[in-house]
Amino acid sequence: MNVALFVTCLADHYFADSAADAVRLLRHLGCTVTFPDAQTCCGQPAYNAGRNPEAVRMARHTIEVFEGADAVIVPSGSCATMVKKFYPRLVGEATALADRTWELGEFIVHRLGVTALGDGLAGRRVAIHQGCHALRELRLESEPEVLLEGAGAEVVPWEADDECCGFGGLFSVKMSAVSAAMADRKLDTLPPVDWVVSGDGGCVLHLKGRSRARRLGIEFVHLATALWRGVAGDGGTTARKLAAPLAQPAAAPAARDR
């Protein structure tokens, strides 16, 4: 299956290795990955700030860049939401792209129909931070857990897993103290785990930034990296060796009724 990666500006610059792991994972699952070079930012910062004219320009640009792609994979629930839910509010012709765009975990579970990813994460205790947009806009709730358990990890319940981390883009700048207090509520309730895993880089930047400022020593891992480590066997070096794409496509995917 041919898929185009929409890496997102955040992953491009702050989670480059995790984005590369997303590519490895998709190839391993039988996908041919392309990367349209003219892609930039989805425009959500402008949209969330109420700057619609700017958001519309960025949406138009992204729609043009991904024209013709069979499926667009986004390693971020928030940016995927921008394309799938908010673009159609801004730009009439956005529906076609919205229908072909998938958040990474959503794509693996519902389009590829894959939930078993080996047991490379056996013995890993992980907690999941649910990104708000993935959870409440895309209604993706169980997917990260299904995939992480499908890779052998033990998912530890976290009472605040579905609460907002306080990032909210500009919100974390404008209302910095409130935003930091929201992160603290998350961090202070975290059970002992090896990793906190999230499919959203923005949330991870925020939680990690707060955790580092408080010297809590919590390790945050993007979902793509966690899953790729599961597939490749735990640890980075093995991962590199196994990175060659598999020739056969994954089991025939069941089209998801959406």
Add this chain to the structure above:
Amino acid sequence: MRTRINEYTARATQAIRSEPEVRESVTGATLAFDRKRRDAYTEVDADEWRRWAEAVKNHTLTHLDDYLTQAEERLEANGVQVHWAADAAEARDIVTTIADDGLVATAVKGKSMLTEEIDLNPALEAVGIEVLETDLGEYILQLLGEPPSHILGPAIHKSLQQVRDLFADRLGSAPDGDPDALAEAARHVLRDAFIHADMGITGGNFLVAETGTVALIENEGNIRLTTSLPRVHVALVGIEKLLPRMTDLAGFLQLTARAATGQPIGCFVSLIQGPATQPGDDGPEEVHVVLVDNGRTDVLAHPHAWEALRCLRCGACLNACPVYRQTGGHAYGYVYSGPIGSVLDPGLLGLHEAMPLPFASSLCGACFDACPVRIPIPELLLEWRREAQDQGLTPWKERAALAGLASVATRPGLYKLAGRIGARLGGTGAARALPMLGEWARERALPKPSRRTFRELWREGIE
């Protein structure tokens, strides 16, 4: 009412840094309420109920003139005196005049956000009437001289120990009393007041147009006493509180209780159907309903904000809100706080007066899932943000930064160059000089950019 909304950011910051006990009380109580609400929603087909309630409210709001006319007719047929108040000043005058005409010296009150909105208590006290709040939370706050911090649980920001200390000091109760003993101490004062009060003042959860019925939901029994013991009962009702039929009320009573406290229905539901008609009957001699606009018709005329008028004042969105949870309601600077306040206040007061509330949200969406009438709060917040941008109410630096982002993001060559420069500068102190990141870095470690962008990795080949 004078608002302090514009001070939100400073007051929220202050609350978080210097009042940790407020954050602790509010977080604990709202999480408990929210858990009960979730459980109560799962017991029924909440999605179906909420869609039904949304449709009934939308229908009512689009035919509000008809239903108000019908309600007035039925209320008067029931022997209720109906008053119309265009704004807060008129509403206050109406109530003080009723009190004056009825030779009222003392009044007891049920919890009512509308009476807070119109600043009723000071107006009554100014003409020499003694007013006593009888909701336990409101009573606590009246003793302290504080405004409510939550629509449903006005004293949610107070800890048990604070109430113990207050009651020990003011009511002479035991310094280590349990909640029951504290309620008993308050009850002792309040019972006496109910018996002697000339006037009872309440809000109204619903006003049923076809029967002229004012419906009130509560758990403490104080509203039952407020509406039945004094000679005069005045109910102040916002004009958006209409329901067409009694059968609608049956649904809304259950939905409101589930959303507010997770109960199947409130412990007490009072249906006010008019004054006592025969000598010797129970109930007040006079019943007045004051229908208050105070900005609501302006909200109704707004192309988007009108949806906020469906609000039942259940407080579910406050309980679900991780932003509200950090500070409680006082930081918001107005009687309607939390998510609903952030979309309703700009409509009621004007956007300028309500800044920066539309920005006091991470847009996490938990409020929408909790709302029993499906008010699209995140979307309304965005609408207000757009209006704020259009009216130039946001900082110019922020507008310039976002315009810059759009310029760069629609020019891939420039975007790539900016990304590479950012990657080189990002880990250094230079990043702190940027207006956005500097603020961020005060409470968080700055993120470290990847040594090479994904774009560079891709070009070199990912294995």
